[in-house]
Amino acid sequence: MSRALSTPQRDAAQAIGWYPGHMAAAMRRLADDMRVIDAVLEIADARVPLTGTNPALARVAGSRPHLLVLSRAQLADQALTKAWLAFYAARHVQAVAVDAKSGAGVAHLRAALQTLTGDGKPARAIVLGIPNAGKSTAINALAGRNVARTEDRAGVTRARQWFRVGSLEIMDTAGVLPPKIDDAEHQWKLALVGALPRARFDPEDVVARFCRWYAQTHDEGATKRAVPDLATFTQSRGFMRRGTIPDVHNAAWAYLRDWGDGKLGPMTLESPAALEATS
Numbered sequence: 001m002s003r004a005l006s007t008p009q010r011d012a013a014q015a016i017g018w019y020p021g022h023m024a025a026a027m028r029r030l031a032d033d034m035r036v037i038d039a040v041l042e043i044a045d046a047r048v049p050l051t052g053t054n055p056a057l058a059r060v061a062g063s064r065p066h067l068l069v070l071s072r073a074q075l076a077d078q079a080l081t082k083a084w085l086a087f088y089a090a091r092h093v094q095a096v097a098v099d100a101k102s103g104a105g106v107a108h109l110r111a112a113l114q115t116l117t118g119d120g121k122p123a124r125a126i127v128l129g130i131p132n133a134g135k136s137t138a139i140n141a142l143a144g145r146n147v148a149r150t151e152d153r154a155g156v157t158r159a160r161q162w163f164r165v166g167s168l169e170i171m172d173t174a175g176v177l178p179p180k181i182d183d184a185e186h187q188w189k190l191a192l193v194g195a196l197p198r199a200r201f202d203p204e205d206v207v208a209r210f211c212r213w214y215a216q217t218h219d220e221g222a223t224k225r226a227v228p229d230l231a232t233f234t235q236s237r238g239f240m241r242r243g244t245i246p247d248v249h250n251a252a253w254a255y256l257r258d259w260g261d262g263k264l265g266p267m268t269l270e271s272p273a274a275l276e277a278t279s
């Protein structure tokens with residue numbers, strides 16, 4: 001288990017002040033859609049339970065029954081996922097951890113959703129989350145077959161769509177990021193979990209920040225074993241241009257892919273301990 005994170009450093013100079021028009025539009029539509037919604041499934045990547053949620057989405061959900069789904073549980077640090085679930089339970093937030101790829105936790109998710117909406121009663125639920133959180137995959141896991149389109153890239157689901165799952169109708173939605181991501185700590189984590197479009201960050205910078213975080217939160221032995229720095233990775237994977245020049249840029253993209261696929265080991269980038277200390 002990793003040590004608690006330090007307080008994120010604000011880095012206004014690096015602020016991402018962008019907010020794509022389709023996200024602003026999606027947010028407006030959501031407020032409208034909510035009028036017919038009985039229950040909310042909020043999906044967040046278990047590797048970033050904090051950075052991976054958008055407070056604006058929780059606000060638009062209002063007081064409707066709400067279930068938080070921590071996705072990609074198999075790629076996250078198990079001990080930290082347990083700690084996060086305990087954290088939410090203590091705050092009366094209903095949360096479950098699932099891994100849609102292996103199917104782990106899906107039965108639990110289905111049961112929790114039934115409790116939320118009333119067993120067997122027809123109801124309308126909505127799936128909310130930031131881009132690439134695993135929203136469409138969660139719907140597919142609940143349906144038991146591929147009904148919603150998924151892709152390992154931010155921004156695939158643009159239009160909202162309804163799916164029937166047992167007695168429920170579930171709306172899939174486009175991921176919405178917070179309008180302003182003005183914190184360097186948030187940016188590299190969102191880039192790492194695939195929530196930001198590729199054109200919006202520098203992969204070398206993201207890898208460097210990740211390596212720095214890892215070294216700060218783990219002992220030296222663990223760092224040497226599990227997490228190569230970008231120069232080492234570039235060399236060991238043979239990323240070269242014209243045979244002799246290290247191709248650090250393409251190596252950085254490969255590093256991010258490996259990280260996303262869990263090849264660097266299960267990992268959670270934030271711990272509830274840091275929050276508990278302040279609340």
Ligand SMILES: Nc1nc2c(ncn2[C@@H]2O[C@H](COP(=O)(O)OP(=O)(O)O)[C@@H](O)[C@H]2O)c(=O)[nH]1
Pocket residue numbers: 071072073074075098099100101102129130131132133134135136137138149150151152153154155156157175
């Ligand atoms: N291993 C694993 N991969 C997942 C899980 N959920 C989603 N993914 C993968 O993450 C990518 C994005 O998922 P998707 O459902 O399209 O995200 P959305 O943008 O929130 O709808 C896809 O390649 C999925 O296969 C999960 O629980 N475990």
Ligand SMILES: [Mg+2]
Pocket residue numbers: 135136137149150156157172173
């Ligand atoms: Mg989707």
